[in-house]
Amino acid sequence: MAHYRAVGNIPPKRHTQHRRRGGELYYEELMGEEGFSSDSSLLYHRSLPSTISAAQVWGLPDQSTTPNHPLVPRHLRLHDLIDAKSVRRTDVVTGRRLVLGNGDVRISYVVAGRPSPWYRNAIGDECLFVERGRARVETVFGAFDVKEGDYVIIPRATTHRWLPRRSANNPLRVYCIEANSHIAPPKRYLSRYGQLLEHAPYCERDLRGPDGPLLAEDVGAAADEETEVFIKHRGRGPGGVVGTIHTLPFHPLDVVGWDGCLYPYVFNVADFEPITGRIHQPPPVHQVFEGHNFVICNFVPRKVDYHPLAVPVPYYHSNVDSDEIMFYVDGDYEARKGSGIAKGSISVHPGGHAHGPQPGATEASLGVERFDELAVMVDTFRPLDLGEGGLAVDDGEYALSWSRGKGR
Numbered sequence: 001m002a003h004y005r006a007v008g009n010i011p012p013k014r015h016t017q018h019r020r021r022g023g024e025l026y027y028e029e030l031m032g033e034e035g036f037s038s039d040s041s042l043l044y045h046r047s048l049p050s051t052i053s054a055a056q057v058w059g060l061p062d063q064s065t066t067p068n069h070p071l072v073p074r075h076l077r078l079h080d081l082i083d084a085k086s087v088r089r090t091d092v093v094t095g096r097r098l099v100l101g102n103g104d105v106r107i108s109y110v111v112a113g114r115p116s117p118w119y120r121n122a123i124g125d126e127c128l129f130v131e132r133g134r135a136r137v138e139t140v141f142g143a144f145d146v147k148e149g150d151y152v153i154i155p156r157a158t159t160h161r162w163l164p165r166r167s168a169n170n171p172l173r174v175y176c177i178e179a180n181s182h183i184a185p186p187k188r189y190l191s192r193y194g195q196l197l198e199h200a201p202y203c204e205r206d207l208r209g210p211d212g213p214l215l216a217e218d219v220g221a222a223a224d225e226e227t228e229v230f231i232k233h234r235g236r237g238p239g240g241v242v243g244t245i246h247t248l249p250f251h252p253l254d255v256v257g258w259d260g261c262l263y264p265y266v267f268n269v270a271d272f273e274p275i276t277g278r279i280h281q282p283p284p285v286h287q288v289f290e291g292h293n294f295v296i297c298n299f300v301p302r303k304v305d306y307h308p309l310a311v312p313v314p315y316y317h318s319n320v321d322s323d324e325i326m327f328y329v330d331g332d333y334e335a336r337k338g339s340g341i342a343k344g345s346i347s348v349h350p351g352g353h354a355h356g357p358q359p360g361a362t363e364a365s366l367g368v369e370r371f372d373e374l375a376v377m378v379d380t381f382r383p384l385d386l387g388e389g390g391l392a393v394d395d396g397e398y399a400l401s402w403s404r405g406k407g408r
């Protein structure tokens, strides 16, 4: 994020003495990307940020992956992944089920009903898409109230936790995109100084920054409350991912003020202004964020192609350089009609295999003026392997849905 923010109690000049009323110094921490060469923020702590009193292994959920071999397109039914009875015992951090992953990005899914532990991902930025439900996300930068359709972008190494709003009928469902890199708006939408340009489908006004500062006493905790922080980091485990739990002799919400261009933020998909045309627009118009070797796109309700002879559903396409993963959130996805794809489904269309509308979908789309669909797509430039969660809910028959004309 290149947009400067200043929150709470900070000194007029950086790297100078900043004292409490009693005269003690606050501890200044620079949180910066790419060494000292990219966006950063300065945070002012009440406690020494380096202090820990213990460290132990955090045994992560299964991070192993299986290649998509023999190569086939797949349909994964995410809503079958989580047993409703387990939701009360599940949190957004430790309850994630790995669905797909490669060396650049991991996609997991969770339905959560209880608060997560304090957590930071030391491997990369996270983009959490709230499919359903509500939560409060508390971070050292401040808090967010998040709801359906929100993308929550959490920079690498940000200490935070997820507190689901209790709802028996509408539990919190989160689609988790964990990068091994940073996640940002597409470069082509940014000025050379980082402002979102006029042709971007969203702008700074659509982004929510954290309310802050947020201190232990604001959440009913004592400043000296011993706290465990779960850290996901690089190491010799499946996917190069391992976990450690640090015990802090104080509460992590101890930042009295911060400023800079690096902080978590939220963008709601309903604020994405679709780019449409007389004939079919290519997927890059749907792009919302990007990381190293992958992009995130969203297909939102929109007016569709209005040339008198337009074909609104996509043409068949070979994504020569990428795997394409679509998560279907809402509405009817016109191109997939008859395939069994429904809300909560993922389609996996791997590189090396052409894909497109199911039989009959092209004809059915002719003359349609509007698509009522909401889907989140991740395209990766390296092949995606299947996680244990993906294998568990693979319908096993999607690859044949074009040859059978299934459902039509």
Ligand SMILES: [Fe+2]
Pocket (backbone or CB within 6 Å): 317, 324, 349, 355
């Ligand atoms: Fe596609």
